[in-house]
Amino acid sequence: MNTIPPFDLSEQFKAIGSEINQAVLEVLASGRYIGGAAIENFEKSFAQYIGSDIAIACNSGTDALFLALRALDIGAGDEVITTPFTFIATAETISAVGAIPVFIDIDPQTFNLDLNQIEAAITPKTKAIIPVHLFGQPVDMTKLMAIADAHQLKVIEDCAQCTGAEWAGKRVGSIGQIGCFSFYPTKNLGACGDGGAITTNDPEIASKLKMLRDHGRYSGYYHEALGVNSRLDAVQAVILQIKLRYLDSWNQNRTRIADRYFSFLSSIPGITPPQALAGGQSVWNQYTIRVHENRDQLKADLLSKGVNSMIYYPIPLHLQPVYKSLGYQPGQLPESDRAAAQVLSLPMFPELSEEQQDQVIYSLKDCLIR
Numbered sequence: 001m002n003t004i005p006p007f008d009l010s011e012q013f014k015a016i017g018s019e020i021n022q023a024v025l026e027v028l029a030s031g032r033y034i035g036g037a038a039i040e041n042f043e044k045s046f047a048q049y050i051g052s053d054i055a056i057a058c059n060s061g062t063d064a065l066f067l068a069l070r071a072l073d074i075g076a077g078d079e080v081i082t083t084p085f086t087f088i089a090t091a092e093t094i095s096a097v098g099a100i101p102v103f104i105d106i107d108p109q110t111f112n113l114d115l116n117q118i119e120a121a122i123t124p125k126t127k128a129i130i131p132v133h134l135f136g137q138p139v140d141m142t143k144l145m146a147i148a149d150a151h152q153l154k155v156i157e158d159c160a161q162c163t164g165a166e167w168a169g170k171r172v173g174s175i176g177q178i179g180c181f182s183f184y185p186t187k188n189l190g191a192c193g194d195g196g197a198i199t200t201n202d203p204e205i206a207s208k209l210k211m212l213r214d215h216g217r218y219s220g221y222y223h224e225a226l227g228v229n230s231r232l233d234a235v236q237a238v239i240l241q242i243k244l245r246y247l248d249s250w251n252q253n254r255t256r257i258a259d260r261y262f263s264f265l266s267s268i269p270g271i272t273p274p275q276a277l278a279g280g281q282s283v284w285n286q287y288t289i290r291v292h293e294n295r296d297q298l299k300a301d302l303l304s305k306g307v308n309s310m311i312y313y314p315i316p317l318h319l320q321p322v323y324k325s326l327g328y329q330p331g332q333l334p335e336s337d338r339a340a341a342q343v344l345s346l347p348m349f350p351e352l353s354e355e356q357q358d359q360v361i362y363s364l365k366d367c368l369i370r
């Protein structure tokens with residue numbers, strides 16, 4: 001029996017490997033491995049794709065968030081409102097700059113921040129909000145920007161899982177003050193290694209970001225601020241440049257797969273499939289269902305039928321050991337706790353075949369309809 005993986009990059013490489021090989025060999029032969037035209041060209045193409053004035057490449061999505069917080073002068077004593085139902089990097093970087101993550105609960109339909117709870121969490125120390133467009137599903141940015149603007153808060157969009165997603169006709173990452181992207185291989189636009197990018201329309205923020213990513217210097221050996229070394233390699237830049245041309249068609253495949261999942265799964269008892277929010281266009285980084293009871297047993301049963309599913313995320317951040325000192329208790333953010341107990345992400349990648357998808361669907365039916 002062939003086990004269907006949650007994610008598989010080998011088919012994609014079969015399709016575009018010759019293009020990638022050629023571009024990588026050109027970089028290797030050029031001797032220019034760091035900086036240069038490859039990076040600048042990718043930054044231009046990426047900014048244009050997102051619909052932002054400027055894009056700045058960096059080493060990872062985590063670095064993108066860290067640099068964004070630093071560029072907005074967020075640090076010790078500041079509070080940043082965010083979601084606990086996300087990958088650790090979202091909150092980890094808030095803590096890394098010395099600020100405090102303030103977790104609010106999620107909307108059970110979208111798994112994203114419950115925007116109705118933001119205002120109650122704002123204090124005089126609040127500097128920014130980091131919405132995460134989780135699983136590819138965009139946050140209602142119209143509503144979020146109205147709240148942020150009314151309270152003069154900055155918005156850093158965590159776009160790691162949603163490159164190409166749109167809210168009200170605009171790509172996410174072009175709506176808040178700063179957008180942060182990850183090119184980790186399993187993201188919608190993935191490198192062959194680590195990579196990230198930051199988008200903004202503000203030239204001052206952009207120049208600060210460039211300074212911070214390059215050891216805190218604007219030029220030469222004069223260091224203005226405490227910076228970091230966070231570069232995108234030329235090899236990754238040329239790979240991403242090629243993949244960017246395919247991104248829309250891959251995202252369309254994901255949408256087609258999500259629609260097909262929905263048409264079969266919505267009638268199966270015991271689970272709730274995800275539904276895209278009106279007003280936005282999801283790019284389905286994950287296809288995450290809710291399992292009303294015995295999620296872990298269903299996961300094991302699926303695996304025995306050759307379907308490998310994943311749990312993103314089993315413990316919400318406010319209950320992680322690392323954040324024990326913040327004093328959150330189980331039950332305090334009940335929708336996040338419930339999501340962590342119920343979510344199951346089914347195999348989802350642009351090359352998932354109908355045959356593979358059928359195996360996922362029939363296995364779910366076998367497990368749930370008795």
Ligand SMILES: *Cc1c(COP(=O)(O)O)cnc(C)c1O
Pocket residue numbers: 059060061062063086087089090132158160161181182183184194195196
């Ligand atoms: C992947 C991810 C990150 C971090 O990106 P890396 O490139 O792995 O550092 C941040 N936030 C979210 C929501 C992510 O999914």
